[in-house]
Amino acid sequence: MTETALPASPPKPSAAARAGTFLRLFARNRMAAFGGGLLALILLVALAAPILPLQDPFAQDTTQRFLRPFSEGHWLGTDHLGRDLLSRLIWGTQLSLLVGVSATLLAALAGSTLGVVAGFLGGRIDNVIMRSVDTVMAFPYILLALAIVAALGPGLVNALIAVAVVNIPFFARNIRGVTVTLANKEFVDAARLSGMGDTRIIASEIVPNILPVIVIAMSTTVGWMILETAGLSFLGLGSQPPVPDLGSMLGEGRNALISHPHTSIIPGLMIFAIVIGVNLLGDGIRDALDPRLRSGALTRPLPATLVDRAETPAIAAKPDALLSLEDLRVEFRLGRRTLKAVNGVSLDIAPGECLGLIGESGSGKSVTALSVMGLVASPPGVIAGGALRFQGRDLLAMKPGELRRLRGDKVAYIFQDPLATLHPLYRIGEQIAEAIRVHHPVPQAEAMARAVALLKQVRIPNAKSRAGNYPHELSGGMRQRVGIAMALANEPELIIADEPTTALDVTVQAQILKLLEDLRRERGLAILFITHDFGVVAQLCDRVAVMYAGEIVESGPAQAILDAPAHPYTRRLIACVPELGGGRRTLAAIPGLPPGADDLPQGCAFAPRCDKAQAACRAGRVALTGQEPGRGVRCLFPETAEDRTETA
Amino acid sequence: MTAALKIEDLGKTFGGGRGLFDRQRPAVQAVADATLSVARGETLGVVGESGCGKSTFARMLVGLLPPTTGRIEIEGENLGAQAGRDPAAFGRVIQYVFQDPISSLNPRKTVEQIIEAPLKHLHAMPREARRKRIAEIFDAVNLRPEFLSRYPHEFSGGQAQRIGIARALAASPRILLLDEPVSALDVSVQAQVLNLLAHLKAEFDLTYLFISHDLAVVEAVSDRVAVMYFGRIVELGRAEEIFQAPRHPYTALLARSAPVVGRPLGAGEDGSGELPNPLDPPQGCAFAMRCPKATELCRTTRPDMQELTPGHATACHHPL
Ligand SMILES: Nc1ncnc2c1ncn2[C@@H]1O[C@H](COP(=O)(O)OP(=O)(O)OP(=O)(O)O)[C@@H](O)[C@H]1O
Ligand code: SF4
Ligand code: SF4
Ligand SMILES: [Mg+2]
Numbered sequence: 031m032t033e034t035a036l037p038a039s040p041p042k043p044s045a046a047a048r049a050g051t052f053l054r055l056f057a058r059n060r061m062a063a064f065g066g067g068l069l070a071l072i073l074l075v076a077l078a079a080p081i082l083p084l085q086d087p088f089a090q091d092t093t094q095r096f097l098r099p100f101s102e103g104h105w106l107g108t109d110h111l112g113r114d115l116l117s118r119l120i121w122g123t124q125l126s127l128l129v130g131v132s133a134t135l136l137a138a139l140a141g142s143t144l145g146v147v148a149g150f151l152g153g154r155i156d157n158v159i160m161r162s163v164d165t166v167m168a169f170p171y172i173l174l175a176l177a178i179v180a181a182l183g184p185g186l187v188n189a190l191i192a193v194a195v196v197n198i199p200f201f202a203r204n205i206r207g208v209t210v211t212l213a214n215k216e217f218v219d220a221a222r223l224s225g226m227g228d229t230r231i232i233a234s235e236i237v238p239n240i241l242p243v244i245v246i247a248m249s250t251t252v253g254w255m256i257l258e259t260a261g262l263s264f265l266g267l268g269s270q271p272p273v274p275d276l277g278s279m280l281g282e283g284r285n286a287l288i289s290h291p292h293t294s295i296i297p298g299l300m301i302f303a304i305v306i307g308v309n310l311l312g313d314g315i316r317d318a319l320d321p322r323l324r325s326g327a328l329t330r331p332l333p334a335t336l337v338d339r340a341e342t343p344a345i346a347a348k349p350d351a352l353l354s355l356e357d358l359r360v361e362f363r364l365g366r367r368t369l370k371a372v373n374g375v376s377l378d379i380a381p382g383e384c385l386g387l388i389g390e391s392g393s394g395k396s397v398t399a400l401s402v403m404g405l406v407a408s409p410p411g412v413i414a415g416g417a418l419r420f421q422g423r424d425l426l427a428m429k430p431g432e433l434r435r436l437r438g439d440k441v442a443y444i445f446q447d448p449l450a451t452l453h454p455l456y457r458i459g460e461q462i463a464e465a466i467r468v469h470h471p472v473p474q475a476e477a478m479a480r481a482v483a484l485l486k487q488v489r490i491p492n493a494k495s496r497a498g499n500y501p502h503e504l505s506g507g508m509r510q511r512v513g514i515a516m517a518l519a520n521e522p523e524l525i526i527a528d529e530p531t532t533a534l535d536v537t538v539q540a541q542i543l544k545l546l547e548d549l550r551r552e553r554g555l556a557i558l559f560i561t562h563d564f565g566v567v568a569q570l571c572d573r574v575a576v577m578y579a580g581e582i583v584e585s586g587p588a589q590a591i592l593d594a595p596a597h598p599y600t601r602r603l604i605a606c607v608p609e610l611g612g613g614r615r616t617l618a619a620i621p622g623l624p625p626g627a628d629d630l631p632q633g634c635a636f637a638p639r640c641d642k643a644q645a646a647c648r649a650g651r652v653a654l655t656g657q658e659p660g661r662g663v664r665c666l667f668p669e670t671a672e673d674r675t676e677t678a
Numbered sequence: 679m680t681a682a683l684k685i686e687d688l689g690k691t692f693g694g695g696r697g698l699f700d701r702q703r704p705a706v707q708a709v710a711d712a713t714l715s716v717a718r719g720e721t722l723g724v725v726g727e728s729g730c731g732k733s734t735f736a737r738m739l740v741g742l743l744p745p746t747t748g749r750i751e752i753e754g755e756n757l758g759a760q761a762g763r764d765p766a767a768f769g770r771v772i773q774y775v776f777q778d779p780i781s782s783l784n785p786r787k788t789v790e791q792i793i794e795a796p797l798k799h800l801h802a803m804p805r806e807a808r809r810k811r812i813a814e815i816f817d818a819v820n821l822r823p824e825f826l827s828r829y830p831h832e833f834s835g836g837q838a839q840r841i842g843i844a845r846a847l848a849a850s851p852r853i854l855l856l857d858e859p860v861s862a863l864d865v866s867v868q869a870q871v872l873n874l875l876a877h878l879k880a881e882f883d884l885t886y887l888f889i890s891h892d893l894a895v896v897e898a899v900s901d902r903v904a905v906m907y908f909g910r911i912v913e914l915g916r917a918e919e920i921f922q923a924p925r926h927p928y929t930a931l932l933a934r935s936a937p938v939v940g941r942p943l944g945a946g947e948d949g950s951g952e953l954p955n956p957l958d959p960p961q962g963c964a965f966a967m968r969c970p971k972a973t974e975l976c977r978t979t980r981p982d983m984q985e986l987t988p989g990h991a992t993a994c995h996h997p998l
Contacts, residue, residue: 219782537932540934566937603865610921610938
């Protein structure tokens, strides 16, 4: 999705609010908080080692060998040389943490540098770097570390280097991937045109954007690295006696494992506590930095949009309406904020009718359309009021199973991006056949034949051979036709088309619109057509409803509204649309922006941008009233013939 | 008077050459034989469908992509040698305004840091002078000074696009290349940006190249329009003429397909409307498979650009 004006995407919070969200998400995660607490405690004690009243960790006393924990003068007992275990544990923890963290930093620095250089420069350099990295990765992990220490000689610094080296590929691969994506971003091109060289672009455009990724990668690997250094020390290749680290303590304790288990259990428990703490915390950081979790995406969406109405409106069944929406209200409940996306929308669609729903980005068109079949994701979406009826049946009272049977059968959707509905790994013919068989138990061969017939019907040339294509083998216009064929698979009564031609070129758009028009004529389909293009509405729709800030501000016959718009917003919006054949000219604009869905004005939502606004407009909600039969306008001072000639 | 921009036989082929093990790699000709000149102060519109090579063309003009053939001359100076190697040499004379306003701004930089980059790196302007210049530009694009310390995600699409324009203007270029500058915006906001562009052009004495797929917008802002199809310019003429009286069948199809209030549907074409395969380009006219007027000549010989009336040229054997 491309970013359009702010209200289109959920409004982006400020830096402070984002930090708040981070902390809240983080705290919500109990395990992460526990890990963080545990780690903080260990860290505090380890760092305080020099000032704690600890005994000398090197002082030997052979008379006091293998004292048990809780002995006089030695809380955790002593080891095989009679050295105080508590003191050695704390100093050893400090050393292990220091080495593990340093190894992580080293690996992150080296790996990220390689990754950034490879990803940014690409070509041959990328090839050479990534091949070498792959070679390193091909060796078993611990074997490589052992080989490095063997070559450099035992010692803590060498163990650190070995652990860092074996972890470089992990960072290099991750960071290269992110860098490649970033290097193709438009802001990098913009930086080049601003006269920046490669080094400067890496430093100021790329690195700041990959830092969060590096932090996440570090937090998930530091636990492993501590463990690996401990492993090398355990084998006697890391810290050398008498200096304690957790691995060497474990190694020394091993000889007395049976007779005096406490000498190995104590450092073992500490390693366990550190790794658990680091990993829980790392997972917590990762989750809190992951934007998908912010909107509660990890809580599994319900099968249908949640309905939470204060009262169930009693509505008279309208016999002549195929679909009717009555005072529909849809909200997104995001923590303390509530976005009111749809605020009391009422619409009727008769069988065979094409109703255009038009409005700017973020006006609530898609949410209205999706809520008809309960497709708004819950959480955070909630139907907060109103009623929905299809062929007289109450859609909001239906069980999820019933609703699912209607979806794709009696009511079908066509989306802007047909790839959203097509599975990339199945042939299009199979997918259409499958869509038929979900709702109607027909033999595979028959379903396949129907699929080909449908492809023919949407004017796909060589339908039979095309049925064997995968979605990616088709052009955008062809894919959208397949999307329409899918929607037609079960002979629906109603098609809800959400901007089906917006992503297409004009010549293809013209073909798709013609196709929809023909289908409507031939099969008596009703269409709810969502668009932001008045030209399309004029050509395809019988009636039109104009949306602004989640409300319908004007509705009526398409031609009548285009000829004589009654709402100031409609009139000015029409004036903004350039039309072919108008010649060179200045275009009309509407100053300002639509209100945010979490900050709707009390009165008329258009008042801040309306040049006719008066105190009465801002006082309270304006009702939709009809001047002429079949028309409605939500304005206290509707346009008059004079207003309209003024702009013409 | 020298032309602001002059290009001759500009072309770009991707791929090709020999790969590993001496295999011939497939070559795709994205742009071929583009020749045109843009007068100072003019707005040249470029239209064409997705995949026709508009963006490749644009990226060559601003020096982000080295052309395979041809030359680029800006204000009489040949920039061919620097193409693709030294974008800064281009940056001082021609700047780019991107289609997606948000993704063309680095999310981790403040607006001020973004706008001062060209002043710093292209013009080595000292701090005080930079401040003054930024204030002037910000005023010119109608943005409030307090926005300078904010980050890109805090802006709406229209505001972000104005920031992108401000950054381009900061380089004091002679030419602005506008690549679909309003397609990501709502209609009510689109006009705000277009009108601003018109005003800036007069104020800073600029030349525009305006790329768009929206014919009505192009017609409203351009002096002349170039129509591209399958990597080639197929028609070039005055804006008020080209869609009213197109000479190339493809331009005519475009003009017929645009949705217009009051015109019935179905004026477009019936066929599949598919583009030829770029890996196996047709020998003759690339439009022949969709063209109702195609003849044997069209399928075998590629038509060259010919001036039919003064200022109106097309590449078609049987112009309308
Ligand atoms: N999943 C979601 N979580 C939170 N807010 C949402 C969600 N989906 C939509 N919204 C909000 O609901 C409002 C209406 O959005 P909607 O998608 O219906 O607009 P639209 O009219 O279809 O716009 P467009 O023309 O861009 O498609 C917007 O304010 C949007 O930010
Ligand atoms: S109600 Fe008032 S503010 Fe709203 S559109 Fe009508 S005149 Fe304008
Ligand atoms: S050259 Fe022939 S095929 Fe090509 S556009 Fe002209 S008439 Fe049509
Ligand atoms: Mg939408």
